[in-house]
Amino acid sequence: MLEVAALNTFYGQAHILTDIALTVGGNEVVALLGRNGAGKSTTIKSIMGLVRPRSGSIVYDGEEILGAPAFRVCRLGIGYVPEERRIFTELTVEENLEVGRRPARENAPEWTVERLFHLFPNLAERRRQAGGRLSGGEQQMLTIARTLMGNPRLVLLDEPSEGIAPLIVEQMARVIAEMKREGLAVLISEQNLHFSRLVSDRAVIIEKGAVRFAGTFADLDADPEIAKTTLAI
Amino acid sequence: MSVLSVSNLSKSFGGVDAVRDVSFALGAAEFLALIGPNGAGKTTCFNMLNGYIRPDRGSVTLEGVELVGRKPRAVWRMGVGRTFQITQTFPSMTVRENVQMALISHHRRTLNMTRRATRLYAEEADTLLARVGMAEEAARPCAELAYGDLKRLELAIALAHRPKVLLMDEPTAGMAPSERIALMALTGEIIKSEGVSVLFTEHDMDVVFTHAHRILVLNRGTLIAEGTGPEIRANPMVQEVYLGGGTVFKGEANDA
Amino acid sequence: MGFYFAQFLTGLANASSLFLIASGLSIIFGVTRIVNFAHGSLYMLGAYFAYTLITTLDAGGFGFWTGVILAALIVAVIGAVIEILVLRRIYRAPELFQLVATFGVLLIIQDVTLAIWGAEDLLGPRAPGLSRAVRIFGEPIPEYDIALIIIGPVVLGLIWLLFSRTRWGVLVRAATQDREMVGALGVNQRWLFTSAFMVGAFLAGLGGALQVPRESVSLLMDLSIIGEAFVVVVIGGMGSVTGAFVAAVIISVLNAFGVLVFPQISLVLPFLVMAVVLIVRPYGLFGTAASAHGPPTVPEAPMKPMSIAGIAVVAAAVALVALLPRLDDGFILVLMIDVLIAMLFAASLHFLMGVGGMVSFGHAAYFGLGAYAAALAVKALGLPMLAAMAFGPLVAALGAMIFGWFCVRLSGVYLAMLTLAAAQILWGVTFQWQSVTGGDDGILGVWPARWASSKPAFFYLALVLSVAGLVLIRHLAHSPFGYVLRGGRDSPIRTEAIGIDLRAHQWLGFILAGAFAGLAGVLFAFSKGSVFPDALSIGQSIDGLIMVLLGGVQALIGPIFGASAFVLLEDYISRLDYWRAILGGVILVIVLAAPNGIAGGLSGLWQLVRGGRKTGERA
Structure with a gap:
């Protein structure tokens, strides 16, 4: 479904990503692992069109999307959940969801406000409250719900477990499992190997902007040195 | 004997209690963790301890002297240092200059207009940088630093005023596991060698259970538990509101 | 009593036109984070276009109001052109660049206006059907002032409906906080920004057009209004339309009474009010902390002392300049x-x-x-x-x-x-x-x-x-x-x-x-x-x-x-x-x-x- 090849991204003159290659299958959850500053977020943002890669190729559903602006990438069916949640704090929960609303899409699950409230009952109770009044955990759920309102086929989750309570991390794991059950493809950027293992099918590890490992967790366990050096465990 | 005493600290925003009647004490050279769900009031607590937010009620005393009502800079002068969840450094300066800034303030030379700032307290700054293992980075632009190094730089800046208490807000957020361990081990050493007391918030339970001498748990603005690692982990209320089933952290606690 | 009430109504009428221009400025800032110096120029253009349209269309009430609305619409289109040609390219630039760029637009509009309408002040016709005065408590109040007093709150209501009841409004409010995120959720922010700028320009144009029966149309209209409009936006809180309304009323009404005591006060009063408000509420009456800053910029490199070579070059340059009088003394x-x-x-x-x-x-x-x-x-x-x-x-x-x-x-x-x-x-x-x-x-x-x-x-x-x-x-x-x-x-x-x-x-x-x-x-x-x-x-x-x-x-x-x-x-x-x-x-x-x-x-x-x-x- 998503094929990234030879992706190179720069910030000014700094070379952030070097020849990144990765794939995500139709109903697959892939973890993009790496240390802080390894280039995980930049990879996600490059796919989403939030930063402009200098060269390479990003093929989604048979279509080249490299260089396309974020709104177009979203309209093609890629949803983005940012690291810092980025809730619209002055809009109500319902209005936050409204911003994310896109028309239904063929071969993607269709989400409605009511369905999402069913999945996230906490949000239903607070539908008319301002986003900024929600607790951190509820905001984390709202940012996912908002993205699902766009009826994506592929969801990019940037560091979903970072800086949140263990209890919410467990909830995140359940939500990701639910997305997979609905038939979505998911790419997660993560530092937390333990969490990634719980929720994903496969791992891609990047270090200093380049891919160091791609394979199953069994492959990764077979050579403990890899995780040790690339993830500093 | 406690260095920092907090009693009945309370704050509400728009009628909602963010923090309610929080009381605890931080002992000399103690490594105390404050944990709890996102939005439980940890950062509000921190901000009240060092003067960013004025509490509605309650008192905070440092060695018997009241801190409530003082501005952050005054609280710093009295010996309460702080590192931030989102690192706060001076990106347009070098690493050494960042520490020099703190030293210039420590020596009360901020209004000096005749000297060249980079020539003041350079050696003292290098000593502090060596203390946190960053001697070799001294001349680099701060903006180039990796995330973990920024956290260490913040520590060096905080030490410039020889604080009695150090408040660290999510010190290891965004770091790799080995970096987390290294930073907390360093903090542990500093506690021992300088006799500083540290209060920190953290979501990484491996860090908390490995390093903290004692743990406070905050939920919806009130303290619901207080104790050592094993006590907290076994507490059913803490499990329900915060820890969950323990499936997302390794949880090999080394009892401190 | 009647006299003071009349002064009060005059203040309210002034508040309406001030609100129209300030609300546009505030909306544009809220969405694009650009302090639009050329906003006064849009106001001036509204007045000039309305003058031309009203005097060429027939003089009846229909012609007048059509002229006013048409003028505002033309200004909206001009706003779109400015947004697409200039502002779109500098949304990520520091506020200084944006201000200077919009000042460049202001300069260009000034000369274009001069070329089209000439340097003479133009005196427009009164509004048909509203050219007389009614007596309230025995004091004459121009009917047109009453119309303005009604128009202000009506426009405020319409803007409120637009922002709270339409998807466009929700998107604009979301973009005010985090435009990148709105883009990542599938919204083409380019057109969102252009349309928001058009709404702002329309309001400025409307404000200018409605002034035609009240004051002569001149090339000084742009800079004379912009200072006060800025003050109103700051007092209200940048990006807040309600704030702009409240601030416009406060300033205008205080002004109407202030001038009775001390005629020159209108120059200082807005500043005084602003100073008081900002001390009590640093982000204005309805503003929030987040609205004060533009996008973050790349940190500069650490400063270095000047090298010996640098000092030599500078000294040589100064010496060279010092020799200038030998070359020419004129x-x-x-x-x-x-x-x-x-x-x-x-x-x-x-x-x-x-x-x-x-x-x-x-x-x-x-x-x-x-x-x-x-x-x-x-x-x-x-x-x-x-x-x-x-x-x-x-x-x-x-x-x-x-x-x-x-x-x-x-x-x-x-x-x-x-x-x-x-x-x-x-x-x-x-x-x-x-x-x-x-x-x-x-x-x-x-x-x-x-x-x-x-x-x-x-x-x-x-x-x-x-x-x-x-x-x-x-x-x-x-x-x-x-x-x-x-x-x-x-x-x-x-x-x-x-x-x-x-x-x-x-x-x-x-x-x-x-x-x-x-x-x-x-x-x-x-x-x-x-x-x-x-x-x-x-x-x-x-x-x-x-x-x-x-x-x-x-x-x-x-x-x-x-x-x-x-x-x-x-x-x-x-x-x-x-x-x-x-x-x-x-x-x-x-x-x-x-x-x-x-x-x-x-x-x-x-x-x-x-x-x-x-x-x-x-x-």
Whole structure:
């Protein structure tokens, strides 16, 4: 479904990503692992069109999307959940969801406000409250719900477990499992190997902007040195 | 004997209690963790301890002297240092200059207009940088630093005023596991060698259970538990509101 | 009783038109984060188009209202063109660039308007059917005022409905907070921004069109309204339409009563209200903390002391300039004095903005204070030149002390707007206070002492004082005090957290910058032999900003290049017809094509020469 090849991204003159290659299958959850500053977020943002890669190729559903602006990438069916949640704090929960609303899409699950409230009952109770009044955990759920309102086929989750309570991390794991059950493809950027293992099918590890490992967790366990050096465990 | 005493600290925003009647004490050279769900009031607590937010009620005393009502800079002068969840450094300066800034303030030379700032307290700054293992980075632009190094730089800046208490807000957020361990081990050493007391918030339970001498748990603005690692982990209320089933952290606690 | 009620209604009627322009400005800022200096120009265009449409369409009520709406729609379209051609390209630029770019647009619109409608004021017809007055409590109230009083709240209601009840409104509010995220959720923000800008332009055009029956249409409408509109937006809270309404009512009603007591108060009152409001609520009545800052910028590289080679080059350059009088003692020397004064002025502004991170849109206030103080010292107090030269910077510093006390309590756009308002107030006072300042006629005959009266002698005096000022400013930037200011710019939180009273240091920085600008003003007064209110006008402030921008904000040497380039350029352009439009065009080209300025360009070139060594950018 998503094929990234030879992706190179720069910030000014700094070379952030070097020849990144990765794939995500139709109903697959892939973890993009790496240390802080390894280039995980930049990879996600490059796919989403939030930063402009200098060269390479990003093929989604048979279509080249490299260089396309974020709104177009979203309209093609890629949803983005940012690291810092980025809730619209002055809009109500319902209005936050409204911003994310896109028309239904063929071969993607269709989400409605009511369905999402069913999945996230906490949000239903607070539908008319301002986003900024929600607790951190509820905001984390709202940012996912908002993205699902766009009826994506592929969801990019940037560091979903970072800086949140263990209890919410467990909830995140359940939500990701639910997305997979609905038939979505998911790419997660993560530092937390333990969490990634719980929720994903496969791992891609990047270090200093380049891919160091791609394979199953069994492959990764077979050579403990890899995780040790690339993830500093 | 406690260095920092907090009693009945309370704050509400728009009628909602963010923090309610929080009381605890931080002992000399103690490594105390404050944990709890996102939005439980940890950062509000921190901000009240060092003067960013004025509490509605309650008192905070440092060695018997009241801190409530003082501005952050005054609280710093009295010996309460702080590192931030989102690192706060001076990106347009070098690493050494960042520490020099703190030293210039420590020596009360901020209004000096005749000297060249980079020539003041350079050696003292290098000593502090060596203390946190960053001697070799001294001349680099701060903006180039990796995330973990920024956290260490913040520590060096905080030490410039020889604080009695150090408040660290999510010190290891965004770091790799080995970096987390290294930073907390360093903090542990500093506690021992300088006799500083540290209060920190953290979501990484491996860090908390490995390093903290004692743990406070905050939920919806009130303290619901207080104790050592094993006590907290076994507490059913803490499990329900915060820890969950323990499936997302390794949880090999080394009892401190 | 009846009389006071009538005054109250007049105030409300004024509030309506002020609200229309301010709400547009606020909406545009809220969504695009751009402080649109050209907003007054859109208001002026609305008035001109309405004048033409109303006088060409038939004179009935239908023709009038159609003309008003059509004029506003035309202005909306013009707004769209401006947004697409200019603003779209600078949304990520620092606020300084945006302000200067919209000022470029303002200049162009001024000359285009002049070319189309001519320089004469145009007197429009009264509104048909509303040309009489009704008696309320025995006092005559123009029917048209009553119509305006109704139109204001109606427009507010419509805007509220648009923002809270439509998907467009929800998207605009979301984009106000986080435009990138809105894009990532599938919204084409380009068109969202264009449409929001059109709504803002429409409101400005409507405000202008509705003024046609009340005042004559003139080329001064743009700058005369913009200061007050800024004040209203700041008081209300940037981005808040309700805030703009409340603020417009407060200002206008207070004004209506204020003028009864003290006729000149209308110049000072908005500023006073703003100062009071900002002290109590630093982000305005309805504003929030997040709305004060533009996008983050890339941190600059750490400062380095000048190398021996650098010092040699600078010394050689100064020596070379010092030889100038041997070459020519006429026009070139005069031009060179202008360059020196501009350098000092630009460097003082750069110290405030580049080092201190306090963007000032009204730095001319201190330049003008210095100039006027020196002129008055000579003419009214009879002081000798050197004493006057010391007196000028002192008065400028005093002014900076008073205004700076308010300004350093704010940050970002709020600070910038407050500096602008301060300068506008001073300008107004100078303009009106005929008995002391000579008003529009200025103060003439401010000549240097005899020993400095020859051109070469004055040139050397200017050279010595400017170079001394520049060296001092540079020295300050490298001192602990300068580092504290830079620290406050980089991270106010960290600065406070290491025990520094940032506000006090910023205040002192503001005062020093004011004193240096005052020194430049003093030199200016003596070099021209006269002072006019222009010395503290918006134009002079913007000139300073353009110089800093031309030179490059991130280099201490920038203002020196920028000032030279600007003075030489302006000297050439101002001899041409429609020079404003040409200058505006040049500004736009620079902002859009060379955002790092001359110093940035030169250092880029230097990097290339040295083999493309990596610059200190964030990894």
